Amino acid sequence: MDDLTTLMRQAVEEVEPTDRRAELHEAVAAASRRRFRRTVAGGLLAAAVVVTGVAVTLHSTDDPEPEPVGPPRAIDRSRDHRPAYALYYLGTTPQGNRLYREFRSGPGPDMTPATALSLLQDTPDDPDYQPSLWPTGTFSGAQVVNDVIDVEVADPASVGHRLAGMSAADAALSVEQVIYTVQAAVQEELPVQFTHDGSPVAEVLGVPTGEPLAAGDQLDVLALASISDPSERRVVEDSFSARGRASSFEGNIPWQLRGPDGSVVLSGAAQSYGWEEHLYPWATGRIDVSGLPPGDYTFLVMTDDPSGGAEGAGPTVDTRTIIIK
DSSP states (O other), X not given: OOHHHHHHHHHHTTOOOOOOHXXXXXXXXXXXXXXXXXXXXXXXXXXXXOOOSEEOOOOOOSSOOOOOSXXXXXXXXXXXXXXXXXXXXXXXXXXXXXXXXXXEEOSSSSOOHHHHHHHHTSOOSSTTSOOOOSOTTOEEEEEEETTEEEEEESOHHHHSSOOTTOOHHHHHHHHHHHHHXXXXXXXXXXXXXXXXXXXXXXXXXXXXXSSOBOOOOHHHHBOSEEEEESOTTEEEBSEEOOEEEEOOGGGEEEEEEXXXXXXXXXXXXXXXXXXXXXXXXXXXXXXXXXXXXXXXXXXXXXXXXXXXXXXXXXXXXEEEEEEEO
């Protein structure tokens, strides 16, 4: 088990799991048709995925992620005092680019927004995510001042307008990338003010930033399905479990494990406890891989589609490469 996975497991080990699938089904049954019609109208339903291979019996996980309050957060409860930062990167979805979350170990015992922005300049571990579009050295610091996260821009003139080749949508999403990342670092939904020498910066990437900014709605900004654990290229033996966040029809999150040749060798579905207002935690429980030969495998989660592929642009998908020894 890698160090980052250990940090994440320690962060949630005191959470007591409950199996609420029957309760959830009863609670959302009446709302299902209403949500389905609205989702189809909004183009947010994912196309159905035909799952082949061996189905795996699922058990309630021993360590689900905590129920989110506000935006998905970083984790800062590790025994060795090295926080795992939640960093947000642009990635492709059926709705266009959205933000995916990736955890990265911090360099010291204190979680700070300045460190989060520094880590954001690193290339993401998952090759499906895009490196930050912000030029290196854009941000010279970040701190909380009077319940506002001040993000210091080193040279406002260099990033005041949209960069060459950058779309307006990616510019706005890059601003959201900073907001979500620093909010996760401070563990609060504080407004974010872009500043220079203590004064507000009027525009960043062509986006008005003269006033403090709140994070955009999760369902408009974040990928609708994402993996928090396992981390990319995690080495596993005998079994592993996976967890993340999603907004998927009736809380159903199909998953697959694909072999080195791309064929589906295991499949199943995780269940979240909600799906309408924001992204909710999901967890697979133990997945037994003891009967599989060693090699590189792809773990994949996706949003569900009750229309059978008749509506929507397709599923939102997130993947991780795992190495079975």
